[in-house]
Amino acid sequence: MKNPLLFAVAAICSAFPAHAQTPFDLTSLDRLEARAKSRTNITLDGALLKLAASFLGAGDDKDAAQIKALVANLTGIYVRGFEFDKNGQYTDADLEAVRASLRRAPWSRIVDVHESGEVSEIWVAQTPAGDKFTGVAIIDAEPRELTVVYISGVISPDDIARLNGRFGINVDALDRKIKPGNNNKKKDEEQ
Amino acid sequence: MNVENELRKALRRQSPPAGFAERVIAKAGGQFRTPWWKFRPLVLANAVALTVVLFAGGVIYQRHEEQRALDARRQLVTALNVTRVSLQKAQERIRRAAAKPIL
Secondary structure, three states, X not given: OOOHHHHXXXXXXXXXHHHHHOOOOHHHHHHHHHOOOEEEEEEEEHHHHHHHXXXXXXXXXXXXXXXXXXXXXXXXXXXXXXXXXXXXXXXXXXXXXXXXXXXXXXXXXXXXXXXXXEEEEEEEEEOOOOOXXXXXXXXXXXXXXXXXXXXXXXXXXXXXXXXXXXXXXXXXXXXXXXXXXXXXXXXXXXX | OHHHHHHHHHHOOOOOOOOHHHHHHHHHHHHHOOOHHHHHHHHHHHXXXXXXXXXXXXXXXXXXXXXXXXXXXXXXXXXXXXXXXXXXXXXXXXXXXXXXXXX
C-alpha cells in the first residue's frame, strides 16, 4: 500500500472493529478490568462469527443446527463480563455510557428488574415492522459480578427463548461436541 | 631508415577483413555458452524448493485458520453460555419479584 493516507485509514479501521459495529461504546467498561478478579471479553463479528458457527458441529447435530440457524442472521456478539473480589468495585456510573446509548431510538427496555441489589435489564432494537429485533442488549449486574451482552443482527423473540434454553438448546452439551475428523478434538475438549 | 620504414609499415593501422568481428563473436559465443543440461539440476532444485515452500506455507496457513476457527468457536459457545445465564437470571429475578407480596 503506497498511499500512506490509505494505510493510516485502513490501520485505524482495523484497530477498532468492535467500535464500528456496536451502537454503544463497550470500551467504556474496559476500565473495570483493573479492578476485576476475572473478566470475559468476547468480540465476535463478521466473518469470525460465521467461521465459529461453521465449526460448531456436524450437519446432523440438532443443537448445532439450531445454533447455526440462529447465528446465520447475526452480525456480531459482544460480551463483557467482570467478577470482583468484593462489593462496590463498580457503580451505576460505570454503566452510564452504555445505558445512555440504549436510551436512544430504536432501543427500548423490555425487562428492568431491581431485586436485592441485583439488576437485570434487557433492551431490544426493533425492526420498523416490529416483528423482529435488530439487536439485543443484556445488562446483568450483581454486587460482585457485572455482565453486558450485545447481540447484533436480526433475531426473533423465539430465538431469544431458544438462547434461554427453554427449547432445548444445550450449549454446554454443544461445547462438548466436536466436529468429526477434527485433529484438535482432545486439546479443544481439555480447554 | 630502412628498418624504421619497415617497422612503420608493419605497425600501420589496417582494417580487418569483412565479417571478422561477427566471426569472432560467433566463435566466442559458441565456446562460452553453457549447455542447457548443465542448468537442469539448478532448475529442478528451485522447483522443488518452491514446491516445498508453497506446501509448507499452505499447511501452516491451514493450521492457523483451523486454530483461529476453534478459538472463535470456543468464544461463541462461551458467549452463548453467558447470554443464556444472563437471560435465566433475568427470568428468575422476574419470577421472584412477581412472587413478592404487594403491601
